[in-house]
Amino acid sequence: MRVAFVGKGGSGKTTLSALFARHLARSGAPVLAIDGDINQHLAEALSPDTSPGTEPVTAPPLAAHLTELKDFLRGTNPRIASPEAMIKTTPPGRGSRLLRLLGDDEVHARHVVRAGDVPLMATGEFEESDLGVACYHSKLGAVELYLNHLVDTPGEYVVVDMTAGADAFASGLFTRFDLTFLVAEPTRKGVSVYRQYRDHAREFGIRLAVIGNKVTGEDDLLFLKEEVGDDLLTHLVHSPAVRAAEQGRAQGELESHNVHALNVLREAVDAHPRDWPTLHRHAVEFHLRNAHAWADKATGLDLATQVDPEYVPGPTPQP
Numbered sequence: 373m374r375v376a377f378v379g380k381g382g383s384g385k386t387t388l389s390a391l392f393a394r395h396l397a398r399s400g401a402p403v404l405a406i407d408g409d410i411n412q413h414l415a416e417a418l419s420p421d422t423s424p425g426t427e428p429v430t431a432p433p434l435a436a437h438l439t440e441l442k443d444f445l446r447g448t449n450p451r452i453a454s455p456e457a458m459i460k461t462t463p464p465g466r467g468s469r470l471l472r473l474l475g476d477d478e479v480h481a482r483h484v485v486r487a488g489d490v491p492l493m494a495t496g497e498f499e500e501s502d503l504g505v506a507c508y509h510s511k512l513g514a515v516e517l518y519l520n521h522l523v524d525t526p527g528e529y530v531v532v533d534m535t536a537g538a539d540a541f542a543s544g545l546f547t548r549f550d551l552t553f554l555v556a557e558p559t560r561k562g563v564s565v566y567r568q569y570r571d572h573a574r575e576f577g578i579r580l581a582v583i584g585n586k587v588t589g590e591d592d593l594l595f596l597k598e599e600v601g602d603d604l605l606t607h608l609v610h611s612p613a614v615r616a617a618e619q620g621r622a623q624g625e626l627e628s629h630n631v632h633a634l635n636v637l638r639e640a641v642d643a644h645p646r647d648w649p650t651l652h653r654h655a656v657e658f659h660l661r662n663a664h665a666w667a668d669k670a671t672g673l674d675l676a677t678q679v680d681p682e683y684v685p686g687p688t689p690q691p
Contacts, residue, residue, distance in 0.1 A: 433496025
């Protein structure tokens with residue numbers, strides 16, 4: 373099951389991504405955290421016990437090895453002649469290599485490290501050489517390709533910390549998840565991103581749930597209920613344990629209310645099994661959009677031919 377955390381910058385989405393991933397890992401569930409934010413802080417959030425002055429672990433960036441990733445994933449798919457013919461939205465077809473979560477393959481072997489209790493994969497930072505010539509979504513294409521070719525099953529979890537704000541809609545990556553958690557503070561600015569996400573999510577049938585964060589009292593909770601309505605799933609209260617961890621101090625146990633909120637998040641994720649045909653339909657739709665908008669011209673190819681009309685990925689491989 374795939375989960376995205378989105379929200380306004382500073383809302384706490386990276387912190388909640390880390391809390392949820394650690395919560396899942398401590399239960400014994402297979403989980404992979406992916407840092408898909410232009411500000412790469414998830415490793416640090418996953419390792420709050422790191423000694424002051426010690427650098428957090430660094431995952432080899434997916435985006436830096438995009439050509440190798442494409443070459444591996446295309447496998448023997450006859451519709452994809454070369455890695456150069458493959459773009460971020462290229463869907464799998466017969467002959468493509470599909471991935472199992474944390475499987476014994478070169479993608480996971482090269483790009484996954486452990487940050488605290490949690491396996492971590494990272495998109496990679498926006499580097500100086502990218503300034504003025506690239507956007508961060510070109511790097512997020514590596515995550516989109518990874519998820520397009522991942523066959524995960526119930527009881528397995530991928531937790532992605534996404535870019536801040538509505539910028540996450542600049543690529544088809546937002547359709548790759550079973551549930552999107554929008555982290556909102558109890559302020560007008562905090563819920564403004566929710567309105568943008570809500571409208572886009574409804575257009576594409578994306579499941580969206582709001583997590584109130586940094587709630588300090590009944591007035592905060594009432595504000596969120598009035599602004600968000602039934603989309604408000606649960607909320608977390610101000611956490612001295614989290615603040616202590618962020619300051620490099622011993623944090624103690626997470627507050628019982630916040631632990632309960634994490635359990636609510638997991639129940640929400642588990643409540644709706646994967647709809648593979650719909651997931652694949654979204655992948656094909658955004659691939660054709662990209663092909664028409666820019667990719668056909670950029671590659672000199674008709675990328676619509678990469679779509680295998682008889683193919684839908686899933687736990688049971690198709691012939």
